[in-house]
Amino acid sequence: MLGRQREATVFVIAAALFLYFLIDKGSDFTSKSNQVLLWSDFTPPIIIIALGEVYLLICGEIDLSVGFVVGFAPFFMHYLTDFWGFPGLLAIFCALLLGLAVGWVNGFFTVTIGVPSFITTLGTGFILWGLIDTTSHDEPAAVPADVLGIGKWINNYAWAPIIWAVALTAVFHVVLTRTRWGLHTVSVGGNLLGAREAGIHVGRIKYGNFMLCGLLGALVGLQVMYYTDNIAPTTGSYTYMFYAVTAAVIGGTAMLGGVGTIVGAFFGAVVLGILQDGFPLIGVSADPLYIIFGGAILISMVANVQLARVRERGQR
Amino acid sequence: MTATTPPGQAEPANPEGDVLRCEHIAKSFGAVTALTDVNLRLGRGEVLGLIGDNGAGKSTLLKILCGFQPPTSGRIFLEGQQVTFKSVDHARSLGIDAVYQDLALIGQLTVFQNMFLNRELVRWPLVRNHVMRREAREHLDEMGVQIQSVNAPVAMLSGGQRQAVAVARSVFSNPKILLLDEPLAAMGVKEGAIILDLIIRLKHEGNVSIIIIAHNYAHVLEVCDRINLIQGGRITLDKLTAETSADELTDMAVAEYRRALEERQHSA
Numbered sequence: 001m002l003g004r005q006r007e008a009t010v011f012v013i014a015a016a017l018f019l020y021f022l023i024d025k026g027s028d029f030t031s032k033s034n035q036v037l038l039w040s041d042f043t044p045p046i047i048i049i050a051l052g053e054v055y056l057l058i059c060g061e062i063d064l065s066v067g068f069v070v071g072f073a074p075f076f077m078h079y080l081t082d083f084w085g086f087p088g089l090l091a092i093f094c095a096l097l098l099g100l101a102v103g104w105v106n107g108f109f110t111v112t113i114g115v116p117s118f119i120t121t122l123g124t125g126f127i128l129w130g131l132i133d134t135t136s137h138d139e140p141a142a143v144p145a146d147v148l149g150i151g152k153w154i155n156n157y158a159w160a161p162i163i164w165a166v167a168l169t170a171v172f173h174v175v176l177t178r179t180r181w182g183l184h185t186v187s188v189g190g191n192l193l194g195a196r197e198a199g200i201h202v203g204r205i206k207y208g209n210f211m212l213c214g215l216l217g218a219l220v221g222l223q224v225m226y227y228t229d230n231i232a233p234t235t236g237s238y239t240y241m242f243y244a245v246t247a248a249v250i251g252g253t254a255m256l257g258g259v260g261t262i263v264g265a266f267f268g269a270v271v272l273g274i275l276q277d278g279f280p281l282i283g284v285s286a287d288p289l290y291i292i293f294g295g296a297i298l299i300s301m302v303a304n305v306q307l308a309r310v311r312e313r314g315q316r
Numbered sequence: 317m318t319a320t321t322p323p324g325q326a327e328p329a330n331p332e333g334d335v336l337r338c339e340h341i342a343k344s345f346g347a348v349t350a351l352t353d354v355n356l357r358l359g360r361g362e363v364l365g366l367i368g369d370n371g372a373g374k375s376t377l378l379k380i381l382c383g384f385q386p387p388t389s390g391r392i393f394l395e396g397q398q399v400t401f402k403s404v405d406h407a408r409s410l411g412i413d414a415v416y417q418d419l420a421l422i423g424q425l426t427v428f429q430n431m432f433l434n435r436e437l438v439r440w441p442l443v444r445n446h447v448m449r450r451e452a453r454e455h456l457d458e459m460g461v462q463i464q465s466v467n468a469p470v471a472m473l474s475g476g477q478r479q480a481v482a483v484a485r486s487v488f489s490n491p492k493i494l495l496l497d498e499p500l501a502a503m504g505v506k507e508g509a510i511i512l513d514l515i516i517r518l519k520h521e522g523n524v525s526i527i528i529i530a531h532n533y534a535h536v537l538e539v540c541d542r543i544n545l546i547q548g549g550r551i552t553l554d555k556l557t558a559e560t561s562a563d564e565l566t567d568m569a570v571a572e573y574r575r576a577l578e579e580r581q582h583s584a
Contacts, residue, residue, distance in 0.1 A: 199404035
């Protein structure tokens with residue numbers, strides 16, 4: 001019930017911001033080029049990565065490395081096609097596999113070895129960062145001709161990224177709320193020992209969610225590559241992860257595990273996207289944006305804590 | 317036939333009728349020995365009270381019997397067949413279900429989701445919420461457990477209601493053997509009565525054999541057919557409830573305290 005309220009609140013904030021920029025800037029805001037920028041450039045990567053982070057946060061983990069999967073996946077594909085002669089489709093497939101593999105490694109260190117995921121993914125993130133810079137010699141690369149055709153399926157249409165994001169959001173929402181995987185993810189984060197006692201394969205759930213997050217990171221990496229028509233070493237950064245976690249938190253996902261909503265994270269990402277797009281339009285530089293993001297995180301965390309208090313009172 | 321009854325002196329009316337039998341179960345965690353040598357049997361349709369002090373090894377034994385952890389040594393027989401439980405799922409598939417002391421409920425999930433936790437009814441790929449909701453409701457009503465809404469998150473329930481949901485969940489899976497760890501812990505008289513009533517009802521139906529682990533045995537004497545006392549990792553008394561009394565059990569517990577006290581004084 002409380003989750004629904006939060007989703008509605010974030011939706012209202014997103015709608016209000018949209019209306020504000022619409023009224024204030026009119027055609028500057030509504031022009032197709034600006035709307036494509038908002039809905040295809042700014043927002044979808046945050047949404048898609050937030051989907052993975054929400055699952056991880058709900059089961060009590062986090063992935064700090066995913067932004068570097070975004071950066072490394074296209075390079076990996078580029079090496080496979082241009083240096084090792086892989087056919088385009090296979091190289092794309094391998095780039096996605098890379099995301100899964102990074103997720104598996106994160107799962108291995110976190111679940112099997114027992115390193116907290118904050119540390120594990122800090123480490124794997126740096127390793128990927130170093131791999132990007134070392135293997136690319138800090139030079140961008142062109143999108144291989146071999147895979148341009150496949151790009152039509154991923155990103156040719158101007159609105160493709162947001163369509164991907166909405167479709168994936170729908171799938172992740174249903175999986176979280178209406179499948180065993182989703183319920184068990186909540187269980188693992190809500191009561192780890194209890195979930196284990198109930199016979200849930202706790203490790204499998206965590207491994208799986210790390211791998212999902214990595215896969216989404218690789219997908220976003222390919223999308224960004226097609227959208228920018230370039231493979232840039234600077235694409236790999238912590239920014240994607242920070243925005244995604246911000247979206248998740250604004251949307252009502254707790255860091256303690258067991259609580260979170262996909263729909264909330266979706267609208268959280270939309271709020272971040274609109275702010276990112278709208279600020280330059282009203283003549284404010286992007287500089288104070290982070291102040292607003294930071295404030296939004298704190299306010300929403302205060303709201304989370306308040307909700308938890310209300311809930312506790314309800315128990316007595 | 318007093319407190320001198322040697323360990324393991326069970327008088328099985330019908331040994332073949334035992335649903336569960338343990339032989340020489342031992343369990344140690346590193347240097348700590350939780351169970352030294354446990355021999356235990358559970359007859360068909362019987363309610364066995366396993367009582368003992370804190371740290372005597374009750375919960376360790378339960379976690380072995382439900383497949384949560386393997387014993388260090390010893391053998392377990394289920395209906396005469398030797399078995400090795402690979403996991404909780406495996407034990408469950410063989411008809412053994414446990415209600416843990418911590419209940420293993422997920423506060424964030426609803427009552428009906430907890431009732432079907434890890435046993436969800438699925439029409440692939442989706443879980444069948446409406447069916448689970450209805451069955452959970454019916455089952456709780458049938459068992460006389462009063463919960464306003466099966467859609468309420470378990471975190472919103474009282475301690476007794478949670479316990480009742482946990483017990484109802486295990487009964488729901490129709491096990492051959494039900495293990496209850498401190499089912500009356502943290503419960504008021506009224507709420508405790510719900511659980512005792514539940515156990516008595518199951519006993520009359522006779523489809524399930526039950527082991528109740530209890531720290532406070534006054535409660536369980538009411539419902540148990542037989543009592544096993546576990547002290548220092550072994551079973552030191554095995555008697556029909558009718559042949560023992562709260563007094564005798566208290567005496568044995570007090571004797572153990574006295575021994576421990578003497579040992580302390582000697583070593584000091």
